[in-house]
Each structure stands twice: as C-alpha cells, then as structure tokens.
Amino acid sequence: GQNIDQPTEMTATEGAIVQINCTYQTSGFNGLFWYQQHAGEAPTFLSYNVLDGLEEKGRFSSFLSRSKGYSYLLLKELQMKDSASYLCAAWREGGGADGLTFGKGTHLIIQP
C-alpha cells in the first residue's frame, strides 16, 4: 500500500520562509513530486526529486531523503500569491500515472 502524510494547514508571513514536510510509505518508490494548486484551479508542477538532496528552482526548493521516506518543499521570500495548497505526490516504479499517489495537500495561508 501507499501512504502520504503532510500537514493540513500552515500559516506564514509575507517575506518569510516556510517549509512544508511530506512523509511517504510506498513500495517501489521512484520519485517525489510537488504541485501547487490555487483554489478552483488545476495543480501546477513545481518540482521532482529522484535522488537524495536538494533541488532549487528560484524561490522554491525541494529536498528528498529516500532512506527516511521524507521530503520537504521550501518557499523563500513568501508572497501573497503563494497562498495555495501544496500537494506532495509519490511515484512508484512502473512509470505510469497509476504509480502517482497524491497526499491530501497542505493549505498554506500567507499573512501580511
């Protein structure tokens, strides 16, 4: 079976840094995706980690530890537009879309 856990809701201040954690338990793990989803909109791809370590993309970074079944998304210099849900998704080997399991999402609220 597969299990993805992430916090339901987080609050942070504009200009600050926030870290959203995700733990997973999945057989045949192949990689970890992060998506951003604004209310009423489609998820948009943020990052993908296969190997252990940090992947940086501008204000967004994602980290993976395969041995610990753990990932985090780091958002720097927070802006009001970053208020959204952040979805962690584990991808198991096989490669097809049926191997992609999403967490419930973390609702991030940015305060002025």
Next chain:
Amino acid sequence: DAGVTQSPTHLIKTRGQHVTLRCSPISGHKSVSWYQQVLGQGPQFIFQYYEKEERGRGNFPDRFSARQFPNYSSELNVNALLLGDSALYLCASSLQEVVLEAFFGQGTRLTVV
C-alpha cells in the same frame, strides 16, 4: 500554445444519470490521465491512456470508463451517478507513457444532486 483543455467546466447531474467528460491534451502529448479530486483531498488516479490503450486503472468501480481517440483526446464516462461522485475531475497530459511531468487541465466540477 494551448494547454490541456477540459469540457464542460461545470456540470450538474441527477443521481442515476450518466455523464461524459472531455479532455484535449497538449499538442504532441500522447498520454492522458484522469483524476478525481474531492474537496479537501488530493487527486485520486482513475485511468491512464497512452497511444489509445489503457495503461493503468485506479481503484474505481466499473461505472467509470474511459477511452482515447486517434487525435489523443479522451473521454471519461460515469454511469449511474451517485452523490459521492461529486468532485473535480482533472485531466492531465504528458509527452510519454512515463509520467515525469504532468500538465493538468482546469478540471470539470461535477455536482450530483
């Protein structure tokens, strides 16, 4: 370039009815996947089609079916609708069967009353 387009954007149906949702992938993308997202939850995988063949099926009843056409567009059909089928139905397209980066459409909001 047009992204993934889905139609209709909103739909209200009565219990027991049938519904067909449509998706056009990004030009050149051959893989289409369907997801159901209930409010407050993450997307749940329903089907993947690649080159017009079913390549994956999630844990959904047989009331759910799909197909992919020669132009790679896809339809999701749901029969005998239940109240619990009310959700946002997302279509995602990717270039290859291996889903390294999926691009989602805006979704179809289905309400069953």
